[in-house]
Amino acid sequence: MIDTHCHLDVEQFNEDRDEVLARAISSGVEHIIIPAIRPSDFQHLLSVANKSPYLSCGLGVHPHNASEFESDTADMIKLLYGENTSTVKALGEIGLDYYYDFAPKSQQQAVFHRQLELAKELNLPVIIHNRDSDEDVLSIVKEHQDEKLRGVFHCFSSSPEYAEKVLDAGFHISFTGNVTYKKSTLAECIQFIPEERIMIETDSPYMAPVPYRGKRNEPSYVQYIAHKIAEIRSTTVETMIQQTTKNAASLFAIFSLVLFFIATDSFSQRGRIDFEDEKETDIEILEHPYPKLIGIGALIGSNTIVDNLTFLNGCRKDRDQWVSLAAIAAFGAQIMYYPVEWIQLEAGFNTSSHQSSLFTNAGEPPIIDSYRNIDFAFKLIPNQYGRINFFAGSGVSFSSATYGANNETVTRIGPILNVGLMGNIDFSWGVIVPSAEFRVNFPTGARRFTSNPIGRESSIYECYRNEPEQRAILDVNTILAIPRFTISIFPKF
Ligand SMILES: [Zn+2]
Ligand SMILES: [Zn+2]
Numbered sequence: 001m002i003d004t005h006c007h008l009d010v011e012q013f014n015e016d017r018d019e020v021l022a023r024a025i026s027s028g029v030e031h032i033i034i035p036a037i038r039p040s041d042f043q044h045l046l047s048v049a050n051k052s053p054y055l056s057c058g059l060g061v062h063p064h065n066a067s068e069f070e071s072d073t074a075d076m077i078k079l080l081y082g083e084n085t086s087t088v089k090a091l092g093e094i095g096l097d098y099y100y101d102f103a104p105k106s107q108q109q110a111v112f113h114r115q116l117e118l119a120k121e122l123n124l125p126v127i128i129h130n131r132d133s134d135e136d137v138l139s140i141v142k143e144h145q146d147e148k149l150r151g152v153f154h155c156f157s158s159s160p161e162y163a164e165k166v167l168d169a170g171f172h173i174s175f176t177g178n179v180t181y182k183k184s185t186l187a188e189c190i191q192f193i194p195e196e197r198i199m200i201e202t203d204s205p206y207m208a209p210v211p212y213r214g215k216r217n218e219p220s221y222v223q224y225i226a227h228k229i230a231e232i233r234s235t236t237v238e239t240m241i242q243q244t245t246k247n248a249a250s251l252f253a254i255f256s257l258v259l260f261f262i263a264t265d266s267f268s269q270r271g272r273i274d275f276e277d278e279k280e281t282d283i284e285i286l287e288h289p290y291p292k293l294i295g296i297g298a299l300i301g302s303n304t305i306v307d308n309l310t311f312l313n314g315c316r317k318d319r320d321q322w323v324s325l326a327a328i329a330a331f332g333a334q335i336m337y338y339p340v341e342w343i344q345l346e347a348g349f350n351t352s353s354h355q356s357s358l359f360t361n362a363g364e365p366p367i368i369d370s371y372r373n374i375d376f377a378f379k380l381i382p383n384q385y386g387r388i389n390f391f392a393g394s395g396v397s398f399s400s401a402t403y404g405a406n407n408e409t410v411t412r413i414g415p416i417l418n419v420g421l422m423g424n425i426d427f428s429w430g431v432i433v434p435s436a437e438f439r440v441n442f443p444t445g446a447r448r449f450t451s452n453p454i455g456r457e458s459s460i461y462e463c464y465r466n467e468p469e470q471r472a473i474l475d476v477n478t479i480l481a482i483p484r485f486t487i488s489i490f491p492k493f
Helices: 017-026 039-049 063-068 073-083 105-122 134-144 160-168 187-192 219-232 237-251 256-264 459-466
Strands: 031-034 055-059 088-097 126-131 151-153 172-175 198-200 294-311 321-340 343-360 370-380 388-403 408-423 425-427 430-441 447-449 474-481 484-491
Touching: 017 219, 031 039, 031 237, 039 055, 039 063, 039 073, 055 073, 063 088, 063 105, 073 088, 073 105, 088 105, 088 134, 088 151, 105 126, 105 134, 126 134, 134 160, 160 172, 160 187, 187 219, 198 219, 198 237, 219 237, 294 343, 294 430, 321 370, 321 484, 343 388, 370 408, 370 430, 388 447, 388 474
Parallel strands: 031 055, 055 088, 088 126, 126 151, 151 172, 172 198
Antiparallel strands: 294 321, 294 474, 294 484, 321 343, 343 370, 370 388, 388 408, 408 430, 425 430, 430 474, 430 484, 447 474
């Protein structure tokens, strides 16, 4: 889920902003966009949004504050955007508000025009606020619509006819807590919006959905809106969450990991409310999935050894560069520890010596070594409360290879990179964690062979058998790809 509009920077969250964010994450919120209100708050807004990878923000001036849009405000937005391109994902919120009329209409309109231009200049989507100003907002937006302008009408509360015009103008429509109110007339509109244009938001701290109506709203409640919209559209909450997440991630160009989460989002989140049980409305703060934070595991995988051979003394005259590929079954064990809930540290060992060969590009059998690797790695797990979680990490490996007719052993050290998916299955006595991982290991430096590295009939062998004085001298650089499947246990003891 993405809460596309949440004023997490305002003072109502000063006391417990971190807890509010933690609750949101544990309820399955993958990202939150914080729109701006006024220039004097930009610095504070950015300091909040820059604190967590779960947060992005908009920059812009709300129609209530149109009088605060000064001659240098556009330049300030450009400058701050330039310094915070990874955090600032939208221009907003901007628009018109004739209900409160805090600023004269003409001033609101002028500032809206200017900010739409700015959005096109910066190639950012806009977040549009509209209250009792349907006609003017749409006509101004259309004036600027050159097929490049994109964005969302947030907190949509107008008629189905108006929604159609907004869609025609190329915009997304986002719904908030008022869809859950008894008197809501938005159902008709919610039904016909195409699935690729609909989004959800809380507009926290305002607009809390039922059953929290009248209280402070917070991003973890965005699921109530997803639930209500799913009900109106006669689809599942999972489908609604997937569609709205995908739409928000692509409109606001949110970090591609989020898009990855969508693939795993249909798995139940631990903190998600069970809507079947009407009384259960409290969102609990979750415990870490791994009870004792320490686990042990066994792995099975395949060690694909990619060797780059360089012959130094022209023993192979026809080709002095080869690539050798060999695949060997690997087995091992590891121990894991969580210092904080989103980082796993791992120490592991694997060995591979059972041989099965692939090929070389020089018509020779591959060089096959036996390997023993000792790995120290970390994994970042951005969404650790899911049933299935993505991770990526790095580390260092000590690789010891035994090779050649003389069984020489060389140990090299090098970085590793790893990505994968892990699940967690609860049992009364602990958690079982199956994991599928792709790991690449880059032992640094070349090994130098001065005897036949293949150890069987080959043209290298020929080379020094015919002329005993001349031995093949070659350097070999190696990359190890070790995809593995691991089963680990995090016991309760
Ligand atoms: Zn608004
Ligand atoms: Zn707002």
